[in-house]
Each structure stands twice: as structure tokens, then as C-alpha cells.
Amino acid sequence: MEERKKKILRAIVDEYIETAEPVSSNTIVQKYEPNISSATVRNDMAELEKIGYIEKTHTSSGRVPSAKGYRLYVDELLKYDDISLEEIKYIGEKLETKVNQLEELTKITTSTISEITHYTTVSVGPESSKQNIEEIKFVMLGSRMLMAIIVTELGLIKETIIKFDEDITQEQVDTLTRLFNNKLKGKPIEMIDKPLEEYIFNELHYSINIIKTIIEEIRKMIKQDERIYLEGRNKNFDLPEFKSLDTARNFVNVLDENDTMLDILKSGVADDIQIYIGDENKSEELKDFSVITFKHSVANKDMGTIGIIGPKRMNYSKVISVMKYINKILNDNEDNNRKEGN
Amino acid sequence: MEERKKKILRAIVDEYIETAEPVSSNTIVQKYEPNISSATVRNDMAELEKIGYIEKTHTSSGRVPSAKGYRLYVDELLKYDDISLEEIKYIGEKLETKVNQLEELTKITTSTISEITHYTTVSVGPESSKQNIEEIKFVMLGSRMLMAIIVTELGLIKETIIKFDEDITQEQVDTLTRLFNNKLKGKPIEMIDKPLEEYIFNELHYSINIIKTIIEEIRKMIKQDERIYLEGRNKNFDLPEFKSLDTARNFVNVLDENDTMLDILKSGVADDIQIYIGDENKSEELKDFSVITFKHSVANKDMGTIGIIGPKRMNYSKVISVMKYINKILNDNEDNNRKEGN
DNA sequence: CTTAGCACTCTTTCTGATTGACTGCTAATA
DNA sequence: TATTAGCAGTCAATCAGAAAGAGTGCTAAG
Numbered sequence: 001m002e003e004r005k006k007k008i009l010r011a012i013v014d015e016y017i018e019t020a021e022p023v024s025s026n027t028i029v030q031k032y033e034p035n036i037s038s039a040t041v042r043n044d045m046a047e048l049e050k051i052g053y054i055e056k057t058h059t060s061s062g063r064v065p066s067a068k069g070y071r072l073y074v075d076e077l078l079k080y081d082d083i084s085l086e087e088i089k090y091i092g093e094k095l096e097t098k099v100n101q102l103e104e105l106t107k108i109t110t111s112t113i114s115e116i117t118h119y120t121t122v123s124v125g126p127e128s129s130k131q132n133i134e135e136i137k138f139v140m141l142g143s144r145m146l147m148a149i150i151v152t153e154l155g156l157i158k159e160t161i162i163k164f165d166e167d168i169t170q171e172q173v174d175t176l177t178r179l180f181n182n183k184l185k186g187k188p189i190e191m192i193d194k195p196l197e198e199y200i201f202n203e204l205h206y207s208i209n210i211i212k213t214i215i216e217e218i219r220k221m222i223k224q225d226e227r228i229y230l231e232g233r234n235k236n237f238d239l240p241e242f243k244s245l246d247t248a249r250n251f252v253n254v255l256d257e258n259d260t261m262l263d264i265l266k267s268g269v270a271d272d273i274q275i276y277i278g279d280e281n282k283s284e285e286l287k288d289f290s291v292i293t294f295k296h297s298v299a300n301k302d303m304g305t306i307g308i309i310g311p312k313r314m315n316y317s318k319v320i321s322v323m324k325y326i327n328k329i330l331n332d333n334e335d336n337n338r339k340e341g342n
Numbered sequence: 343m344e345e346r347k348k349k350i351l352r353a354i355v356d357e358y359i360e361t362a363e364p365v366s367s368n369t370i371v372q373k374y375e376p377n378i379s380s381a382t383v384r385n386d387m388a389e390l391e392k393i394g395y396i397e398k399t400h401t402s403s404g405r406v407p408s409a410k411g412y413r414l415y416v417d418e419l420l421k422y423d424d425i426s427l428e429e430i431k432y433i434g435e436k437l438e439t440k441v442n443q444l445e446e447l448t449k450i451t452t453s454t455i456s457e458i459t460h461y462t463t464v465s466v467g468p469e470s471s472k473q474n475i476e477e478i479k480f481v482m483l484g485s486r487m488l489m490a491i492i493v494t495e496l497g498l499i500k501e502t503i504i505k506f507d508e509d510i511t512q513e514q515v516d517t518l519t520r521l522f523n524n525k526l527k528g529k530p531i532e533m534i535d536k537p538l539e540e541y542i543f544n545e546l547h548y549s550i551n552i553i554k555t556i557i558e559e560i561r562k563m564i565k566q567d568e569r570i571y572l573e574g575r576n577k578n579f580d581l582p583e584f585k586s587l588d589t590a591r592n593f594v595n596v597l598d599e600n601d602t603m604l605d606i607l608k609s610g611v612a613d614d615i616q617i618y619i620g621d622e623n624k625s626e627e628l629k630d631f632s633v634i635t636f637k638h639s640v641a642n643k644d645m646g647t648i649g650i651i652g653p654k655r656m657n658y659s660k661v662i663s664v665m666k667y668i669n670k671i672l673n674d675n676e677d678n679n680r681k682e683g684n
Numbered sequence: 685c686t687t688a689g690c691a692c693t694c695t696t697t698c699t700g701a702t703t704g705a706c707t708g709c710t711a712a713t714a
Numbered sequence: 715t716a717t718t719a720g721c722a723g724t725c726a727a728t729c730a731g732a733a734a735g736a737g738t739g740c741t742a743a744g
Binding site for chain 1 (some may be wrong): 736737738739
Binding site for chain 3 (some may be wrong): 037039040057058059060061
């Protein structure tokens with residue numbers, strides 16, 4: 001495509017991202033290309049429309065980027081350095097805080113991104129079931145209750161409370177702890193399963209119910225950790241596309257559908273930014289929105305996925321810049337931690 | 343007030359709750375009082391308006407209840423038996439599930455109420471800081487990390503992870519466990535405080551930092567447990583008052599303000615249903631809504647507070663009936679548990 | 685290939701007229 | 715004295731038509 005057409009397309013997308021109004025040939029001349037006439041712009045726009053990069057809302061309206069136009073824009077026309085010094089400083093301060101738990105870090109990262117980009121941000125932590133177990137502890141909290149604590153090699157800590165219908169003894173608990181650790185050390189959490197149940201029962205001789213309950217509850221815990229963090233739910237309400245109550249309701253609804261959100265977040269590829277524009281989203285309900293996901297990892301370890309949801313005309317440049325920068329900071333922090341010998 | 347006027351006021355509120363449209367004298371005659379003429383109703387309505395129970399939206403419109411009208415309605419005109427057999431059955435099934443943690447019960451109760459009433463429902467669990475400690479456990483999860491577990495007399499279990507900048511030994515942990523338990527058994531969690539820090543440091547001789555960190559992290563955990571459960575956020579979107587985008591946005595905003603919500607939930611009185619209609623709410627943002635809160639307790643123990651948020655014309659009768667019934671069920675379940683010797 | 689100029693299209697906004705749902709009031713009635 | 719029928723008056727909601735304005739597409743000239 002000729003350079004000038006590219007520039008015009010880019011101007012249209014930039015302008016539309018800013019104003020949410022169809023862009024006219026005159027606007028382009030005044031704000032972006034003062035050295036050519038509006039008629040020339042019109043001619044180019046007619047061609048850009050013919051090949052499907054822009055659209056009209058009605059016969060005599062200005063142009064609006066099409067999904068294909070946004071696609072070209074993010075693929076070829078965009079620079080990812082749209083982040084200010086203040087923002088860099090702010091991110092640094094936020095992520096500096098020392099946190100005891102991975103989950104807390106996920107939470108802070110989520111809210112930081114939402115604050116800077118002004119878009120709704122969702123995230124899930126790393127998938128615990130794939131992580132390798134470093135140690136399992138059982139702590140008695142009463143004659144019929146214990147807490148199971150799993151520490152993974154990545155430093156993730158999961159715990160759950162287990163209640164029984166019969167009494168258990170400290171001796172039994174010690175035996176269980178030994179057996180579980182023997183079998184599971186270095187293995188992924190998802191190994192805690194039916195076969196394990198049989199193995200443990202064969203080694204011991206007391207109540208199968210206790211063993212069953214323990215494994216059941218741990219499995220329940222794994223399921224549960226698909227917790228979604230959500231920040232800035234109301235941010236989008238200020239955008240003009242939310243004038244339509246249908247859009248607003250649709251948006252609130254889709255955010256509340258845990259499964260849809262999980263689906264989006266989980267489909268990412270490690271260390272890669274994915275952009276879904278409008279119809280490119282799997283979910284029908286998201287056809288009027290764009291979603292950017294980033295499955296980030298630190299030192300080659302999965303750290304969960306972050307997703308940003310905004311209108312199709314979202315500020316891709318800013319969002320992607322912020323994501324890249326945050327990933328860098330997280331990796332730097334991790335490196336420093338390691339050097340300190342932690 | 344004459345009986346007929348009361349009946350008319352009640353009819354106006356009932357009708358308005360159902361339709362969200364100003365109620366005309368004709369409607370009253372047709373649906374509620376077939377034996378009097380619309381002119382008579384108009385005369386009564388004029389008087390009800392004069393004393394402030396109903397209002398007009400414009401000169402020739404039907405009438406709408408005023409805040410004062412709703413107040414009289416809930417205080418004097420309402421019967422609380424608005425719950426069907428199906429609903430009773432549904433509630434029974436939902437609350438029957440055995441749960442390991444109090445928090446899970448709060449969650450289930452919240453979602454059940456929201457499903458039956460079709461209003462947005464929020465809740466907080468019991469205030470853990472007031473609860474008495476039955477036992478504290480410290481579990482080592484590494485040379486610089488341990489988990490603190492607090493079991494309260496009410497059966498609430500809180501745990502947190504604590505990281506240190508220096509190594510600790512199992513022996514130190516055992517000593518700490520002994521000291522903490524000696525000092526705190528039977529005392530409320532909020533006793534974990536500065537003076538305790540000094541006491542423990544005087545008994546031991548090693549790093550004040552370890553002790554400081556432990557107490558700090560436990561205090562952080564207590565703060566954190568002011569977690570709000572929210573269900574049915576989008577339920578209200580189907581109501582006609584949400585046609586106005588401002589109302590909708592306002593609603594989403596206020597729900598996301600943790601402090602406002604906590605404030606509302608905490609201001610309740612034990613075992614009492616509180617109704618805040620429109621302006622009666624402390625928060626300006628809630629002036630177009632009504633909030634009903636219920637701080638429920640089981641066997642005299644605080645079990646947290648539930649709040650329901652809806653339009654001013656919310657179905658008070660249904661909501662209050664459901665709340666009362668759920669409280670009854672929870673108490674019955676607790677009684678049964680005690681009889682079983684748990 | 686670019687540009688000026690103009691006709692044409694479509695949205696937006698405003699106006700005025702019409703309809704219909706109410707009320708309040710008056711005068712008649714039980 | 716309390717109720718009611720009847721009617722005039724008020725206001726919101728809806729619709730059609732007019733006018734304005736923002737754009738485009740096309741033609742013809744540079």
C-alpha cells in the first residue's frame with residue numbers, strides 16, 4: 001500500500017480512538033496532513049474503503065475503522081512506546097512493594113494496569129495444578145479437622161480446611177504426611193487423584209473415608225484457585241459507546257461470567273501479547289469490544305494472565321506499552337531477588 | 343388515618359412496586375377498590391398528597407409514593423409472609439450443603455438471597471477481631487517463612503503467610519507458639535497488638551524483627567477479612583429505573599466502593615432488620631435506592647451482615663420474608679448440629 | 685495525479701400539531 | 715355530609731415536516 005494511504009489510515013484510527021466520532025476528510029487535512037487537499041484525502045479514503053479497511057456509518061458520513069483496519073493498525077502501523085515518565089515512576093512504586101504471596105502480586109499488577117490504562121482489567125494467577133509440589137503439610141486443627149498446606153517449587157502456597165466425620169489422631173496425620181510427601185514431592189499438583197487414593201489406602205489400613213475426603217478437598221481447592229481478579233469495572237462507563245444501555249448491560253454481564261473470562265485468559269500463549277478485535281473474540285458478547293491478553297512469565301515460570309477489555313477503539317498503543325513495561329519490571333525484580341540470594 | 347385512605351396508599355405502593363409507573367385513580371378502582379368511584383379515590387389521593395405520603399411527577403400525572411409513604415408502608419401496612427412453597431424448598435436445599443468454612447456459608451447465603459429476591463445482595467462475615475482465640479498455630483514453610491493459623495472459639499479459621507529477612511528455627515517457632523497461646527487463649531483476636539509484642543520480646547531474647555513481623559502480618563490479615571461478597575450485580579439492570587444511564591453508572595460505582603458498602607453493613611444492629619429508604623441512606627449516592635440490612639446471629643453469635651440493594655420501590659415484603667426465613671433455617675441447622683454433638 | 689467546486693445525501697435539531705392519560709373542580713345526588 | 719358524574723384543563727409523548735449542517739462523490743480544470 002502507498003505510504004500516504006497508510007498515513008491516512010493511521011490518522012483515521014488515531015483520531016477515532018480519541019474522539020469516537022466518524023472522521024471526515026477535512027479533519028485529516030487539518031490535524032494530520034496539512035499539505036494535501038481534502039479531495040485527495042477523499043480519493044484515498046474511497047480506496048481504503050474499497051479494500052475494507054474503513055467504513056461509513058451512512059452515505060454521507062465520515063469514516064470509521066473496520067475490524068480489518070484495526071488489525072492492520074495494530075500489526076503494522078503502531079509504535080509501542082506510549083508511556084510517560086510519570087507512568088513509569090508510578091508503576092515502579094506500585095510494584096516495588098514486597099508481597100508475601102503470588103496472589104497479592106497478581107492483584108497489585110491488575111489494579112496498576114487498570115489505573116494507568118483506564119480500562120477494565122482482569123487476571124488469573126498461574127495454574128496451580130501444573131506446578132510441582134515441594135512439600136505437603138497437614139496441620140491438625142481439632143480432632144475432626146485439619147488443614148492441608150501445599151508449597152510448590154515456584155513458591156505458591158495453597159491451603160484448605162478439611163473436616164471429617166470421625167476422629168483422627170496425630171499419629172495418623174504424621175503417617176499421612178509422610179506418605180503424601182514420599183509420593184508427591186517434585187510432582188505436579190494435579191497428580192493428587194484417584195490412583196493416589198488407592199495407593200495411600202493400600203499402604204495404610206484405616207478409614208478410606210478420611211483419605212477420600214482429603215483428596216476430594218484438595219481437588220476442590222485446585223478448582224477454586226481459578227479466581228479472577230477484576231479492577232476498574234466502572235471505568236468503561238465514561239466512554240461514549242456506553243451511552244447505549246444495551247452495551248453497558250452487555251459489558252457488566254460478560255464480566256460477571258466467570259467461565260467466559262477464564263476462557264479468554266487461558267487461551268493465551270506464554271510471553272505473548274494477544275489482541276482480539278471485535279468479532280475476533282470467541283465470545284459473541286464481546287463482539288463490540290477488544291481484548292488484549294498477556295500471559296506473562298518471570299524467569300520462564302508462568303505467572304498468570306492479564307486481560308484488558310475496552311472498546312474496539314481502545315488505545316492499543318498505550319495498553320501494549322504498559323504491558324510490556326510491567327513485564328520488564330517484574331522480570332527485573334525477580335532477577336534482583338535472585339541476586340540477593342532469595 | 344381513615345381505613346380507606348390506608349388501603350388506597352397501600353394499593354398505590356403495591357401497584358407502583360409492580361409497574362414502576364405513576365398510579366392513576368382509575369387503576370386503583372379497577373384493580374383494588376371496585377366499589378368506590380374514581381372521583382372518591384381522587385379526593386383521597388389529594389389528601390394523601392397534602393400530608394406528604396404521595397407525589398405527582400407533573401400536574402396531570404398519577405401518583406407515586408414519597409419516601410414518607412414508603413416508610414408508612416413498611417412500618418404499618420406490610421405483612422411479611424410473602425414467600426412461596428417453592429422458594430422455601432429452594433432455600434432449604436441450598437443451605438443444607440455442609441460447608442467447611444464459615445466464609446463459604448456466607449457466600450452461599452448471599453447468592454441464595456440474590457437468586458430468590460432478584461436484587462443485588464452484599465454481605466460481610468462476622469468480625470473476626472472480636473472473636474476469641476481458641477488456638478494459634480505456627481507452621482514452618484521454609485527457613486524464612488511460616489504460616490500462622492488462628493482458630494477461634496466460634497470455629498472461624500484465619501491464616502496468613504509470614505516471610506522473614508532472617509532464618510528461623512523450629513525451636514524458635516515452638517517457643518513462639520507456646521508463648522502466643524499462653525497469652526492469648528480465650529482472648530479476642532484484637533488483643534494481638536503492640537503490648538503483646540513487648541511481652542513476647544521480654545520473654546524471648548532473639549530478634550525483635552521476627553516478632554514485629556508476625557504481629558504486623560496478623561494484623562494485616564484481620565484488616566483484610568473485611569471481604570465483601572456480592573451477588574447479582576447485574577440483576578438491577580433489567581429494572582426500568584436503570585434506563586437512565588446515570589442511575590446505572592451510579593449503581594455500579596457505589597457497589598465498587600468497598601468502604602461505603604462496609605459502612606452500611608456494619609451499622610446494623612444484631613438480629614434486627616434495618617430498612618433505609620432513599621434519602622435515609624447515609625451515602626448520597628444511594629439516595630435513589632433502598633437498602634435492607636440484616637445482621638444475623640446464630641445461637642447468639644454474630645454471623646455477619648447481609649444487605650440487599652434495590653430501587654426505592656423494591657419488593658419489601660418479599661425481601662424481608664426471605665431474610666426472616668433464612669435466619670430461621672440457619673438457626674435450626676445450628677441447633678441440629680449441636681444435638682448431633684458437634 | 686491533484687484539486688476546486690458543486691450537487692446530493694443523510695443525520696440532527698427544531699417546531700407545531702395531535703392524541704391521550706390524568707387531575708381538580710363543580711354541581712348534582714344519596 | 716360523603717360520594718359521584720361530568721367536564722375543562724394540563725402535561726407528556728409521539729409524529730411529521732422544515733431547515734441546517736456535515737460529509738461525500740463526481741466532474742472538470744490545473
